[in-house]
Amino acid sequence: MSTTVLPTYDDAVARYEPVIGLETHVELGTNTKMFCGCPTEFGAEPNTQTCPVCLGLPGALPVANRAGIEATIRIGLALNCDIAEWCRMARKNYFYPDMPKNFQTSQYDEPLCVDGYVDVDVDGETFRIEIERVHLEEDTGKSLHVGGATGRIHGATESLVDYNRAGIPLVEIVTKPVTGLGARAPEVARAYVTELRDIIRSLDVSDVRMEQGSLRCDVNTSLNKPGEEWGTRTEAKNVNSLRSVERAVRSEIIRQSGILDAGGSILQETRHFQEDTGDTRPGRSKETATDYRYFPEPDLVPIAPDPAWVAELKAALPEKPSVKRARLREEWGISEVDMQSVANAGAVELIEETIAAGASPAGARKWWMGELARRANETGVELAAVGASPAQVAQLQALVDEGKINDKLARQVLEGVVAGEGDPAQVMSARGLEVVSDTGALQAAVDEAIAANPDVAAKIRDGKVAAAGALVGAVMKTTRGQADAKTVRELILARLS
Structure with missing residues (x-):
């Protein structure tokens, strides 16, 4: 087969209409797993947080975690969903080495939450993303492929499995196909996952840390000529940063356009996003629902949330992130454009926490949207993972306000903080950076x-x-x-x- 000539992104969206869909998985922050009493602490020694239930041993029976059900309902309510008065768990049958039971306890045709929506803003334009379903399931274990160059099974000499994660409650949020986005599809995808992360974080049901896998996104993309039926979709699996969500959509639009321009066909398959190159690589052919042979879980009773309980949960929901941003914009005295930039950078909570730690709104914004945002972009990490905490940024600004360092010296101090040399005062002292005023x-x-x-x-x-x-x-x-x-x-x- 001849090499496909890739078009520019602008050429691709000029000829084709993208359709995207996002399947977002959220690990809930419950103390125990979904169907057993094993702890859920992240980073424990491999296979130390398991029991006969989450390992699927014969005769072991599951019991549903009420906290997981409640968290799922709260997520559904925050996403404007209808909550089912009666639903069931199902068995999703497939064999993977990281699923010890050879089936996943999930939901199929009877999800807990349906028909919601999220409004997102991109450069002053509002897009409504419709939610098809929010359902509850359990996570799988984690495979580790060693001996190869890529960390994937191809080329590895051996594979190891850690079942600590198997059975942790997992909420899947599935959008309906999103059309009419044109060239803005990658930006809208990122804005949606950003808003979703902020909503879930506000509920305090998950730490939604993408770098630890507690928030993962599968990105579906297809192309069609204007007026024609939707094209065949591909699914980029487990995209683990906001930046990568945007890059994955953009990359697939370019790749699929090149294939279609050359007269080829798109394969329905899962693909792996490559952080280093920004493109996707083939995974496996994509299964359909019938391949999973869903059937109702016989060992769990149906879920029938009391409407009065659901009403109580709805009444107790926290302030919506979009409403909170409008309030903070007024408090901070900044424009809508500036607030949107803060939101797009994932800096709202970081700046808020920095202000709570003692910094002025202007001082907090200066560091997070300036030097720290630059470092995050250069290293390709989320702003929250750049290496400085809100408390440290507030301490840094306090040193500036006290006249102990100026902005130029503060940037050097911040460099030391990010490098792990200690808090700002410690770095200032160790590096001898204090302003000379004598x-x-x-x-x-x-x-x-x-x-x-x-x-x-x-x-x-x-x-x-x-x-x-x-x-x-x-x-x-x-x-x-x-x-x-x-x-x-x-x-x-x-x-x-």
Whole structure:
């Protein structure tokens, strides 16, 4: 087969209409697993959090976790879903090495929550993403492929399985196909997952940490010519960052367009998103519902939430993130455009927590949307994972406000914080970055600058005090930026008056 020539993204969306769908999996933060009493702590030694139930041993019977059911209902309510008055769990049959029972306890034709929606804003334009279903299931174990270069089974010399994650309650949120997005499809996909993450975090039912796998997204993409039926979709599995959700949609639009332009056909398959290259690679052919041979779970009673209980849960829902953003925008005194930039960067809660730790809104925003956002973009990580906490950012700004460091020195201090050298005060002390404001220590540097720039000094003596900026700069250079600029200016003007 000849090599497919890939078009540009703009060319692809000019000829084809993308249709996307997102299946988002959320690990709930319950203390125990969904159908047994095993703990759910992340990072425990492999296979130490298992029992006969989650390992699927003969004769072991499951019991549903009420907290998991409640969390699922709260998620459904927050997503404007209808809550089923009666539903059942089902067995989803398939063989994978990381599913010890050879079936997954899930839901099929009777989900707990249906017909919801989420509104997302992208550059002032609102898009409504319709939710088809929110259902409850259990997570699988985790496979580890070693001995190869990619960490995948191809090329590995051996595979290991950790069943600690098997049985952890998992909520799957499935959108209806999203059409009419045009070139904005990748941005809308990212905005949706961002909003979804914020909503779930506000409910305090999951830490939704994509880097730890507690929030994972399967990205479905297809293309069709305007006016034609939808094309064959592909599914990029387990995309684990907001940035990668956007990149996965964009990459598939370009790849599928190239194949269709060449007269080829799109295979319905799962694909793996490659963080390093930004494209997707083939996984396996995509199963259909009939392949899973769903049937009602015989060992669990149906779920029939009391309508009065559901009403209580709905009344106790927290403030919606979109409403909260509008309130914070007023409190912080920023424009809608600036607030949207903060939301798109995933910085709302980070800035809020920094302000709660003592920083001003302007100071908190400056660091998260400036230096820290730049570092996050350069390293390809989420802003929350860049290496500095809200408390540390508040401490950094306090050092600036107290005059102990200036913004230039603060960036060096922040560099040390991100590198794990300690809190801002510790980094400042260890690196010797504190501002020099002692007039005795600065006078010699001022005299040296005046002597080296007699023409500038003459202008200042003639009353042109604005020229003092050049001498201040010279002193700052001599002191490696550690001089207090205000003190230096005062010394210069006093010397030349």
